[in-house]
Amino acid sequence: MIPKELKYTKEHEWIRIENGVGTVGITHYAQEQLGDIVFVELPSTGRDVGKMETVAVVESVKAASDIYTPVSGKIIEVNEELNSSPNLINEDPYGKGWIFKIKLSDPREIKELLSAEEYEKLITEG
Amino acid sequence: MKKTPLYEKHLELKAKMIEFGGWEMPLQYSSILEEHLSVRNNVGMFDISHMGEIEIYGDKAKESILRLTPVHEKKLIPGKASYSFLLNEKGGIIDDLIIYTFSSERFILVVNAGNLEKDLNWIKEQVYPKTEVKNLSDDISALSIQGPASEEIFKILFRSDLSDLKYYSFEKDLRYNNVEFLFVSRTGYTGELGFEIYARPEEILKLWDILLRLNVKPCGLGARDGLRLEAGMPLYGHELNENITPLEANLERFVDIERSFIGREALIQREREKHLIGFKMLDKGVPREGQKIFILKNKEEVGYVTSGGYSPCLNEYIGMGYVKLYDKETELGIDIRDKIKRAVITALPFYKRR
Numbered sequence: 001m002i003p004k005e006l007k008y009t010k011e012h013e014w015i016r017i018e019n020g021v022g023t024v025g026i027t028h029y030a031q032e033q034l035g036d037i038v039f040v041e042l043p044s045t046g047r048d049v050g051k052m053e054t055v056a057v058v059e060s061v062k063a064a065s066d067i068y069t070p071v072s073g074k075i076i077e078v079n080e081e082l083n084s085s086p087n088l089i090n091e092d093p094y095g096k097g098w099i100f101k102i103k104l105s106d107p108r109e110i111k112e113l114l115s116a117e118e119y120e121k122l123i124t125e126g
Numbered sequence: 127m128k129k130t131p132l133y134e135k136h137l138e139l140k141a142k143m144i145e146f147g148g149w150e151m152p153l154q155y156s157s158i159l160e161e162h163l164s165v166r167n168n169v170g171m172f173d174i175s176h177m178g179e180i181e182i183y184g185d186k187a188k189e190s191i192l193r194l195t196p197v198h199e200k201k202l203i204p205g206k207a208s209y210s211f212l213l214n215e216k217g218g219i220i221d222d223l224i225i226y227t228f229s230s231e232r233f234i235l236v237v238n239a240g241n242l243e244k245d246l247n248w249i250k251e252q253v254y255p256k257t258e259v260k261n262l263s264d265d266i267s268a269l270s271i272q273g274p275a276s277e278e279i280f281k282i283l284f285r286s287d288l289s290d291l292k293y294y295s296f297e298k299d300l301r302y303n304n305v306e307f308l309f310v311s312r313t314g315y316t317g318e319l320g321f322e323i324y325a326r327p328e329e330i331l332k333l334w335d336i337l338l339r340l341n342v343k344p345c346g347l348g349a350r351d352g353l354r355l356e357a358g359m360p361l362y363g364h365e366l367n368e369n370i371t372p373l374e375a376n377l378e379r380f381v382d383i384e385r386s387f388i389g390r391e392a393l394i395q396r397e398r399e400k401h402l403i404g405f406k407m408l409d410k411g412v413p414r415e416g417q418k419i420f421i422l423k424n425k426e427e428v429g430y431v432t433s434g435g436y437s438p439c440l441n442e443y444i445g446m447g448y449v450k451l452y453d454k455e456t457e458l459g460i461d462i463r464d465k466i467k468r469a470v471i472t473a474l475p476f477y478k479r480r
Binding site for chain 1: 153
């Protein structure tokens with residue numbers, strides 16, 4: 001359940017990078033821990049953000065969780081579908097449940113992220 | 127941490143367990159929303175064995191109940207269950223509970239798990255002489271079966287119609303095949319049709335398996351909290367505590383102010399400092415306990431949220447809270463993580479069974 005081609009953070013975000021743009025969501029493991037997601041506060045587009053800054057909030061039945069951006073850059077798109085169907089994150093965390101897209105300002109930051117193997121190790125060893 | 131007799135059953139079903147009132151209890155088995163909707167649309171069951179049971183008996187048992195709680199005396203009829211409270215001298219709520227009247231000389235109080243020791247001490251201090259107070263909590267376990275299809279389950283178990291048993295009534299010494307029950311009541315904490323079964327721990331274990339075979343969905347504390355919120359029911363430690371009176375909690379219909387009981391003077395004299403309200407969000411966002419409530423127009427802080435969440439039945443974000451100013455038309459602001467989001471006062475309950 002951990003896609004090999006993605007990069008990860010210790011805080012359970014994933015990022016898919018294509019042509020200098022990263023698509024960000026939360027991992028299958030994270031959505032399972034959170035339980036039913038009932039609301040997502042999306043970031044505003046056009047905002048410049050720094051690596052690991054809080055940009056969104058995911059609220060489950062139980063609690064609110066901050067979502068961090070794995071890299072610095074400008075938020076260029078958000079997943080508007082989450083406004084009406086926040087449960088897409090539960091159903092398809094790596095697909096329809098993506099949260100925002102960011103134009104990378106410093107592609108060197110990618111190297112600091114976790115690989116699929118490293119992330120898997122993190123969640124299995126706690 | 128204490129475990130109910132059903133603890134192993136919860137683990138077998140891979141429930142997520144959490145600490146609640148000193149007990150290790152299931153938060154959820156599958157999904158909280160799924161469990162919630164199964165109670166609204168079909169039937170679910172809850173392990174409520176953590177609740178405390180206190181027996182009060184003797185010649186002066188009824189007088190002791192009337193001294194300890196503001197219950198209406200005419201409701202203390204054998205076979206009836208009554209919602210009530212233990213109040214302190216200041217009129218604050220020590221606990222909310224259900225009084226089961228077996229006779230004028232024997233009552234069982236069902237109290238919140240986390241308050242059992244506190245309640246026992248208070249009750250022992252306050253009862254009249256020659257009134258016995260016994261903690262039956264280790265001897266009695268319980269299951270709550272809730273939802274529109276609970277009627278079918280009741281028929282299967284007891285070969286009788288649930289309509290025979292009126293709301294807030296109970297029958298004692300029922301049995302299903304070789305399973306014996308101490309008492310079965312038409313009560314619940316979800317706003318649905320339902321009933322609660324009290325029995326010895328080993329009998330509750332057997333009943334759990336029977337109900338699983340009847341496809342009654344196991345539901346955890348997560349669903350229970352959402353259901354009771356939709357039904358506008360207060361929860362001890364959230365809407366109720368020792369500094370809040372039943373009048374502030376809009377529960378005056380359960381208070382017989384005409385007769386004497388502990389806390390009565392304070393209820394008459396004490397000014398209501400706040401009022402419990404229900405509200406729903408106009409802006410999207412999930413209100414949570416402890417968040418501040420403002421009057422939107424002038425940004426005056428007027429109260430705080432006691433419970434909040436998403437209502438799957440209404441597809442809205444709802445909450446309860448205390449405010450010192452009370453005007454149904456007033457638009458409120460809820461401070462959700464440093465953003466003021468608009469909300470409006472709504473009549474309770476949010477959800478009413480059809």
